[in-house]
Structures are given as structure tokens and as C-alpha cells.
Amino acid sequence: MTQSTGSTRTTRARQVGVDIQETEENRAVVEAIEADNADCAVRHMPGLVRITSPTRIVVNRESVEQRLGREWETHEFQLAIVSYFGHIAEWDDDQILIQWDH
Numbered sequence: 001m002t003q004s005t006g007s008t009r010t011t012r013a014r015q016v017g018v019d020i021q022e023t024e025e026n027r028a029v030v031e032a033i034e035a036d037n038a039d040c041a042v043r044h045m046p047g048l049v050r051i052t053s054p055t056r057i058v059v060n061r062e063s064v065e066q067r068l069g070r071e072w073e074t075h076e077f078q079l080a081i082v083s084y085f086g087h088i089a090e091w092d093d094d095q096i097l098i099q100w101d102h
Helices: 026-036 061-068 074-080
Strands: 002-005 008-011 016-021 041-045 048-053 056-060 081-085 087-091 095-099
Touching: 016 026, 016 056, 016 095, 026 041, 026 048, 026 056, 026 061, 026 074, 048 056, 056 061, 074 081, 074 095
Parallel strands: none
Antiparallel strands: 002 008, 016 048, 016 081, 041 048, 056 095, 087 095
């Protein structure tokens, strides 16, 4: 997004994010995302966790499995999310990538 302020133009990057239902099982997903995305911000709200990043959010199957203590398939992410903003650039058996396509 570009804003014009008088004679100065500034460009503001759009954040990407995901809202995840706050449940015991989804806690492993949130912890894995937080561990694998150093620039993300995590905000806990009643019943919901919002994770945002100025660049991208990566969800790694192995990271979730380590915290969950069982096998986890990336399609299970659909059951955890309430909404997201950004573009799902990749979704395979090992990784989910949310980012804006510029």
C-alpha cells in the first residue's frame, strides 16, 4: 500500500496472518509457528490466537509433530484456522506457506 503525505511517498508492507482456534491440540501448532517464524507476533484473545508476520508464515509438519507428540498431516490445519490474510503460496505434505504475492 502506498500513502502520499504531501511531497513524501511511503510504502507500507501488508502483514500476513492467521487466526487459530485456541484449543489444547492447536497449542502445538501455535508453538511450532512461533518457533519457526522469528519475526511473527502472537496475540492471545478469548478462544483465538492471532499470528502475524511482516513477511510470511511457514507451518512445518515436523515442527508441529515434535510438539504434538504424534503424526500430523498438514490438511489438519484446515480444522485449526478460523481465518487468514495473505495468500497460501504453498500447501503440501510437509509445509504450508502464507505470504503475499507481489
